[in-house]
Every structure is written in structure tokens, then in C-alpha cells.
Amino acid sequence: MTVISADQPTYVVSPVADVDPAALDAAVDAAEPGALLMALVHLTGDTTLVEEFKSKLDEQQHGPSPAILGEYPESVAAEVRERAKKLLGSQLVPRITVPDDKLFQRMAEVCVNDTIGDEYVPHLREQAGFEPAQRVVPRTRKAPEDFTVAIIGAGMIGLNAAIKLGEAGFRYQIFEEREDIGGTWSRNVYPGAAVDTPSHFYSYSFELNPRWSKYYPTGPEYLDYLHGVARKYELYPHISFSTKVLGCEWHEDEQAWQITVRHGDGFVRTRRANAVVTATGVLNGASIPEFDGMDTFEGTMMHTAEWRDDVDLTGKKVVVLGTGCTSVQVVASVVDQVEALHVVLRQPHWIVPERRVSEEVPDGVKWALENIPYFHQWLRLKTYWWAADKGWIIPRIDEEWYAEHVSASPANDALMQVCLDHLDRTFADRPDLKQKLTPDFPPFAKRIVKDPGFLEAIKRDNVSVHRGSFREIRPDGVVTTDGEFIAADVIIWATGFKLEYLGFLDVVGRDGRVLAEEWADQNPRAYLGITVPGFPNLFVTAGPNAAPNHGGGHNVTSEEHVHYVVESLQYLVEHGYTAMEPRQDATDDYNQRVDDELDKTVWKHAGTANGYYRNKSGRAWITCPWRLVDYWAMLREPQPDDYVFTRE
Numbered sequence: 182m183t184v185i186s187a188d189q190p191t192y193v194v195s196p197v198a199d200v201d202p203a204a205l206d207a208a209v210d211a212a213e214p215g216a217l218l219m220a221l222v223h224l225t226g227d228t229t230l231v232e233e234f235k236s237k238l239d240e241q242q243h244g245p246s247p248a249i250l251g252e253y254p255e256s257v258a259a260e261v262r263e264r265a266k267k268l269l270g271s272q273l274v275p276r277i278t279v280p281d282d283k284l285f286q287r288m289a290e291v292c293v294n295d296t297i298g299d300e301y302v303p304h305l306r307e308q309a310g311f312e313p314a315q316r317v318v319p320r321t322r323k324a325p326e327d328f329t330v331a332i333i334g335a336g337m338i339g340l341n342a343a344i345k346l347g348e349a350g351f352r353y354q355i356f357e358e359r360e361d362i363g364g365t366w367s368r369n370v371y372p373g374a375a376v377d378t379p380s381h382f383y384s385y386s387f388e389l390n391p392r393w394s395k396y397y398p399t400g401p402e403y404l405d406y407l408h409g410v411a412r413k414y415e416l417y418p419h420i421s422f423s424t425k426v427l428g429c430e431w432h433e434d435e436q437a438w439q440i441t442v443r444h445g446d447g448f449v450r451t452r453r454a455n456a457v458v459t460a461t462g463v464l465n466g467a468s469i470p471e472f473d474g475m476d477t478f479e480g481t482m483m484h485t486a487e488w489r490d491d492v493d494l495t496g497k498k499v500v501v502l503g504t505g506c507t508s509v510q511v512v513a514s515v516v517d518q519v520e521a522l523h524v525v526l527r528q529p530h531w532i533v534p535e536r537r538v539s540e541e542v543p544d545g546v547k548w549a550l551e552n553i554p555y556f557h558q559w560l561r562l563k564t565y566w567w568a569a570d571k572g573w574i575i576p577r578i579d580e581e582w583y584a585e586h587v588s589a590s591p592a593n594d595a596l597m598q599v600c601l602d603h604l605d606r607t608f609a610d611r612p613d614l615k616q617k618l619t620p621d622f623p624p625f626a627k628r629i630v631k632d633p634g635f636l637e638a639i640k641r642d643n644v645s646v647h648r649g650s651f652r653e654i655r656p657d658g659v660v661t662t663d664g665e666f667i668a669a670d671v672i673i674w675a676t677g678f679k680l681e682y683l684g685f686l687d688v689v690g691r692d693g694r695v696l697a698e699e700w701a702d703q704n705p706r707a708y709l710g711i712t713v714p715g716f717p718n719l720f721v722t723a724g725p726n727a728a729p730n731h732g733g734g735h736n737v738t739s740e741e742h743v744h745y746v747v748e749s750l751q752y753l754v755e756h757g758y759t760a761m762e763p764r765q766d767a768t769d770d771y772n773q774r775v776d777d778e779l780d781k782t783v784w785k786h787a788g789t790a791n792g793y794y795r796n797k798s799g800r801a802w803i804t805c806p807w808r809l810v811d812y813w814a815m816l817r818e819p820q821p822d823d824y825v826f827t828r829e
Contacts, residue, residue, distance in 0.1 A: 191312040192387075194554045196274040204548050209265045211545030214258035215251065215292040216559035217265055222288060223555040225268055226276030231284075234261070235291045242294075250567045251294040275554045279311045292559050293566045304810045308737060309562035310386045314345075314744045317818040318751045324351050330750070331356065331440050331454035333426045333686075335416075336364020338722045338739040339460035340407060341385060342746060344414045346458075349747045354452070355416070356442055358425040362411055364462060366404040369507075371488040373514030374400035377506055377538070377631050378734040381550075381557075382565040385410065386740060389557050391550035396537035397631075428687030429457055431717060436759040436829050438718070441687075455759070456718035458746055463723055463803075464678035465685070470502075474654040484674040485511060496520045498668050500659055502651065503675035504529055504618075506628065509635035511675055516638040523667050524639060525647045525659075528791055529617065531624045533596070534603040535631040565733070570808045572732035576625040576782045589623040589783045596624045607636040614639060617648050625731070626783040626790035680793045680803070682725055690716035691762070700725075703796035706772050708763035708823065709815060710805065711742055712749075717760035717827065720746045726775050729812075730784065730794070730804045737809055745816040752819050753826075760827040767823035778806035 209217065222230050234257065241254040253261070280288060282302050289305055290297050297305070306312050330346055332339050335357035346353045361367040366374075376383050380393035383403075388410050394402060411417060423445030429438045440452040467484040475482070483489050485507045499519045501508055504526040516522055550557045579590035588594035601619070608615040618636070639646050649662040658668040682705040688696035694715040700706070707713050710727030711720055722742040729738050753761060779785050784794050784801040796802045805812055 190315075191279040191306075192310065194275060194278070194558075196272065197552050197554065198272055200269075200271045200273055200552070202271070204545075204552075205269060206266065207545040208549040208553065209262050209269070209545075211543045212262075212265075212549045212553070212556065213546075213560050213563065214253045214261040215294060215563050216556050217549070217553070218261045219288050219292045219559040220553050220556040221261075221265055221268060223275045223277045224273055224553075228277075228284060230264075231287050231291050235287075238291065238294050251563060253294065269553075273552065273554055279306070282306075285311075288559075289562060289566075293563050295566065297566075298810075300814070301810050304813050305562055305566070308382070308386050308565055308740075310389050310558045313387055314740065316349075316748070316751075318748045319755055320751060322754050324349075324750070324754050326352075328754070329353065329454045330456045330458060331426075331429075331438065331452065332458045332460055334364060334460035334462070335359075335362040335411075335420055335422075336366075336460060336462060337407065337736060338462075338743065339364070339458075340411055340414075340416060341739055342458050342460055342722070342743045343416050343419060344387075344410075345743050345747050346750075347414070347419075349751060351747075351750060353419060354454070355420040356424045356426050356440070356452075357420055357422050360422050361404075362416075362420065363404045363407050364460075365464075366400050366407065368486055369400055369488075370490075371485040371507065371511055373510035373633065374507075375510060375538075375633065376400070376403055378736075379537075379564050379568060380542070382561050382568070383734045383736055385736065386561075388413070389561065391557055392547060393542055396540050396542055397535075426686060428689070429719075430687075430689040431691055431719075433691060436717075436827065456720065456746075456750060458720045458722060459683060459686075460722050461683070461686075463680050463682055465681055466679040467674070468677050468679045469674050470651075470676060472651045472654050472659075477656045478654050478669075478672065479656045480670045480672065482672040482674065484676070486678065492671065494518050494671060497670040498658075499523070499671045499673060500525060500667055500669040501673045501675050503527075503677070504630075504635075505675065505677060506630050507677070508675035509630055510633050511673060512644075513634040513638045516641055516644060520643065521668075522641075522644045523647060523669070524644065525649065525651065525661060525667075526617070527648075527650045528627075528789075529620045530627060530630040531597065531600045531620055532603065532618070532630045532632045532636065533600055538631050538633045565737075569729075569733040569737070570731070570810060573808050576731055576784055578781055578783060578786060583623070583786075587621060587623060587788070589786075593623050593625070593783070596629075600624065603632065603636070607640070611640060614646060617646050620790070622788035622790040623783045626787035627792035627794060628730070677793070683721065688716065688719070690719070702798070703802065704798070704800065705802065706768065708768040708771050709745070711745060711816075712761075712763045714763050714765045714768050717762045718750075718753075719762075720749070722746070725802055726772070726779075727805050728803045729809055733809045738805065738812065741813050741816045745819070748818045752821075756826070757828060758826040759829045761819070761824045763824055767820075775806055776800070779804060782806070 237257050286302050307314050330351050330353040332342050332355045335355050376398045380398045384390050425443045427441045429440050438454050438457050443449045467486045481492050498521045500523045502525045574592045583589045588597045604615045652660045652662050660666050705725040707724045710724040779801040784804045794803050
């Protein structure tokens with residue numbers, strides 16, 4: 182077993198004894214070669230392997246078949262496997278633990294088969310799970326015994342915040358409206374619900390999981406992972422379930438928040454906290470459009486986020502409205518169950534092929550992840566590298582190019598051609614479907630969808646695709662905007678969520694400032710996407726302009742936000758302050774830079790694309806414009822000059 186301890190400046194990976202030779206051989210045959218090679222360096226202590234295989238990769242890179250997304254050529258991969266079988270034996274004992282920055286960078290470049298800038302080294306060491314987030318603010322003083330933090334929400338960010346606040350010595354309480362942890366993954370239980378980010382980095386960097394069954398985890402499996410984390414870190418005693426936070430009000434005389442909650446028994450009570458961390462996400466309430474005749478429908482209507490297990494779709498006539506990430510998962514999962522399936526789409530998404538979306542992790546890979554020291558960390562690093570900032574350039578606009586193309590730049594076009602090729606190959610004999618599913622706007626103007634088998638599913642004889650929406654709903658079906666009647670037993674709303682930045686909470690800050698008023702007209706603004714002028718010690722995780730929509734995952738920015746919260750609270754303690762809030766000018770300056778950067782992207786200049794990436798005035802209000810590594814650097818510690826501090 183590979184055991185990780187967080188009590189050291191870097192994580193300590195235990196040696197593995199009495200290795201099963203057959204299991205090791207199978208693991209070597211299945212393992213990703215770049216990560217396997219780096220594990221060899223750790224286990225043998227032979228750093229010359231790095232330069233030796235760098236030369237081999239360079240020779241291949243300049244040959245007739247250059248590497249794609251860091252994949253090793255078969256000849257080099259075979260040599261790595263051969264060397265591993267020769268060098269690895271019954272004892273897997275690392276001779277090198279976590280290398281220094283210089284060696285780490287060289288190893289990382291050979292692992293991913295790409296160039297890695299100096300700025301990425303500390304970011305990758307943390308995100309790949311080699312070391313915990315490094316504390317920056319001095320820690321010579323402990324938080325007072327009566328200093329408490331309220332965390333609203335027990336999803337991925339809320340649990341993360343609880344763990345890290347607890348490790349830093351802060352008392353905390355989590356308030357969770359539902360009866361279970363997990364947020365999105367306890368709410369979305371529709372057929373096919375799954376994460377569309379790779380398993381091996383869509384997890385906490387401090388809590389790697391070698392036992393993922395698929396390369397993209399299903400919703401239930403991800404929820405199991407979160408349950409395991411909550412048990413390990415003993416979070417359950419700190420969670421108030423079935424407890425809805427109704428509002429928070431800052432009390433200047435106490436330098437604390439008064440939090441109003443409604444418990445499961447219906448009673449409303451107040452709680453006190455020195456700081457509040459919101460971990461509610463932004464896509465919460467189901468978005469269900471209004472149509473004439475909805476109340477006359479005699480069948481079943483349900484939103485994907487309000488799935489009813491008591492509804493049997495077998496042999497039913499089903500209509501699905503929407504073709505986003507949720508819709509494609511539902512359609513691919515229920516197509517064989519229903520009598521007829523009608524997919525009604527208002528606007529298509531760009532759909533990318535991803536062979537591993539439904540692929541199971543081979544037993545050999547799982548064995549390697551669990552038993553070959555450091556293989557897991559390097560596989561996570563490589564997976565993250567090619568799914569993160571490598572995509573930062575794609576949404577950015579080349580004005581001359583965009584003036585003459587649907588795509589926004591050569592890089593944007595390269596992705597579009599991948600999507601078009603997927604449509605061409607799938608619908609070679611169905612030009613009607615290709616036409617209906619081809620967008621007329623650039624990729625990334627709305628969310629990219631990874632194909633879980635959706636395109637193949639809609640070719641089935643029992644499936645029909647309709648461009649448009651509903652005009653009205655009748656007792657026995659729907660009428661589309663083209664006037665076509667579709668008989669239906671069940672209507673499934675795959676129409677996403679209402680995007681809410683704390684609009685469901687009554688938050689009153691200093692001098693009676695109301696957050697809902699400050700953020701009215703769909704125009705929320707925050708400093709670094711986290712803190713808000715006039716609202717002391719309020720930390721909004723997953724706030725405005727904080728989503729990493731070019732790549733990476735929600736888990737990455739959530740860890741960065743939590744780190745910033747911990748460093749900010751430690752700064753208060755260290756300097757004897759009771760409260761902090763960002764300066765208005767610093768907030769304005771930051772948001773001007775955000776807007777200026779987003780003005781260069783398809784997130785703002787989206788062509789015909791609709792969707793939630795832009796507010797009603799056209800501002801890109803969701804997306805973080807920075808590279809993940811740059812945003813990570815911004816969030817290492819608070820900048821005192823950008824804040825106003827209070828002493829009791």
C-alpha cells in the first residue's frame with residue numbers, strides 16, 4: 182500500500198514490500214509510461230533516466246509522427262516497460278522522495294513530454310499531491326478559543342474548507358440544507374450522472390484515490406469518495422444537516438456575524454461566527470422554463486436535478502429538452518430503455534470525442550496507483566497538465582481570423598475541427614443529424630460537452646432530434662416551435678440551473694449594506710472572486726469570475742480559495758485584527774483587469790451562442806480569465822495594502 186502522511190513539508194510515500202511479481206508485471210504493462218518512468222527514477226535513484234529518455238522522446242518528436250498531448254511513442258513506451266520489468270523487484274523502496282525544484286521540473290517535462298515554465302513548479306508540486314499547500318503567513322499565534330468560522334454547504338468546497346481550517350487550528354461548523362454531504366453529487370442522481378473531468382485529478386490533491394473504477398467518475402462513485410473523506414477527517418460531528426441558512430448579518434459591536442438558520446424541525450435559531458465561508462456553488466436551483474399548458478400534462482414532468490426513482494421509463498415515450506452536459510448523459514443512458522426518445526434542442530453545443538469518458542480503469546493501472554510509489558502523483562500531474570492551462574489559448578480571439586471564420590483563432594479552430602470530424606465520422610450517413618447538431622459559434626462560447634455516447638445514441642431508430650423548443654404542452658405531449666406535435670408520457674427538463682451568486686441568502690454587511698442590492702442586475706463583483714467591500718470576514722468561494730472554464734477543474738480553484746481563506750484568517754490572528762474587507766478601489770481595479778482580459782475572449786464575444794456564461798447585459802460574469810497557475814499565485818496570501826483591517 183502507498184500511505185500518505187501530511188505531517189511533513191512534503192508527503193511521505195511508504196515503501197511496498199513482498200510485491201506479487203505477476204501483479205507487478207501486469208501493472209507495468211498497463212501503466213501510463215511517462216508516470217511509470219518517473220516512478221522508476223524515484224525507486225532506483227537513477228536520475229540519468231530523465232535525460233536518457235528525454236533524448237529518445239526528442240528524436241521521436243522531430244520524426245514523422247510527433248507526440249499528441251504528451252503521449253509517448255510506442256517504441257519509447259515499450260522501452261520504459263522493459264526497463265521497469267528489469268529494475269523493479271519484490272521491494273519497492275523509493276531512493277528519492279520529492280525532488281528539489283530543478284530536478285522536479287526536468288522530471289515533469291519528461292513525464293508530460295512538453296516544456297514546463299518555472300512558475301508551474303510549485304503549483305504542480307502541490308496539485309499533483311507531492312506536498313501540501315505551503316503556508317505563507319507566519320504562524321506564531323493561535324486563533325482565540327472563541328473564534329469560530331461558519332461554513333455554508335457540505336459539498337466539495339465546504340468539506341475542503343473544514344479540513345483545512347481544522348488543520349490550521351480554527352473552530353468551525355458546517356451548515357448543510359440537505360440530509361447528506363456532496364452538494365452536486367447528492368442532488369444529481371439522474372441516469373448517467375457523471376463527472377466530466379478526469380478522475381485522477383478531480384479529487385483533493387491531499388487525498389488521492391487510487392481506486393477509481395473509471396477514468397471519469399460516476400456521480401455515485403464521486404459521492405462515495407466524499408463520504409470517505411468526511412469519515413477520515415471526522416467531519417460529521419461538525420455538520421448540522423437539514424439546516425438551511427436563511428441569512429447572515431454583520432454586528433459591528435461584536436465584530437461577528439449573526440447567522441439565522443432553519444433546522445429540520447422547523448425552528449429558526451441564530452448562531453454566531455467571526456467569519457463566514459460560503460460553499461454553496463452557483464448552480465443550485467433547477468431552471469425549468471414556463472410553457473403554456475404545463476398544468477394540463479397528464480404524464481410525468483421532472484428536472485434532472487429532481488429525478489424521481491419511482492418513475493419507470495421502460496416502454497415510455499420520452500421527450501428531453503436540452504443538449505448540454507446533463508442531457509447527453511441522460512440520453513445515452515436511457516435510450517435502450519424507452520419506446521421512443523425525442524431530443525429537443527434550442528441550440529447545439531460543440532461535442533468533443535473522449536474515448537475514456539466511459540472507460541473503466543484497468544486492474545493493472547489500479548494496482549500501480551496503489552502500490553508503485555509516486556506513480557499516482559505523476560499520473561495526476563500528467564492528466565492535469567494536458568487538461569488545464571494547455572487550453573488557455575483556445576477561447577482567446579484573433580480578431581483578423583474571427584472576422585472571417587466561425588472559429589475565433591487558429592487554436593480555437595483546431596478544436597472545432599476535432600468536433601466537426603467527430604460529427605462527420607458519426608453521421609457519415611445522416612447529414613440531417615449533422616446539420617442539427619453543428620453550432621454556428623466558436624468553441625468555448627458556451628460549455629464544451631464531452632460525448633458519453635450521445636451521438637451514437639441519437640442514431641437509434643427510436644430516437645428523433647428536433648431543433649427548436651416547446652410552443653405549448655398538451656395533456657398527451659408537446660408542440661414544438663415548428664408546430665410539430667410529439668406524443669409524450671414523460672418530459673425531462675435537462676435545462677440546467679438558475680445561476681445564483683448568493684441571491685438565496687439575506688446577507689447584510691457593515692452599515693446595513695445588502696449583498697443582494699450590491700450584486701443586483703446580475704452584476705456580482707468581488708475582489709479575487711472571493712471577498713467583497715462592506716462585508717467583513719465574508720469569503721465567497723466559487724464567486725463571480727472564479728470558474729476555470731478553459732480547463733482544469735472546480736477542485737483546483739476550490740483548493741486555492743480555501744488556502745486563501747486560511748491564510749487570510751491567520752493574518753487576522755497574527756496581527757491582532759478582528760476583521761478584514763477589501764478596499765473598494767482594489768476591488769474595482771481587479772475587476773477592471775478581469776473585464777479587460779475577458780474582452781479578448783469568446784466568453785464575452787460569443788457570436789450567436791446563448792447560455793449562462795454571460796449575464797443579461799452581456800458581461801462575462803462566470804469565467805476566471807487567468808491561467809490556473811497565475812490565479813493560484815494570486816491566492817497564496819492576502820495583500821495587506823488591498824484590505825481594510827479592524828481591531829476590536
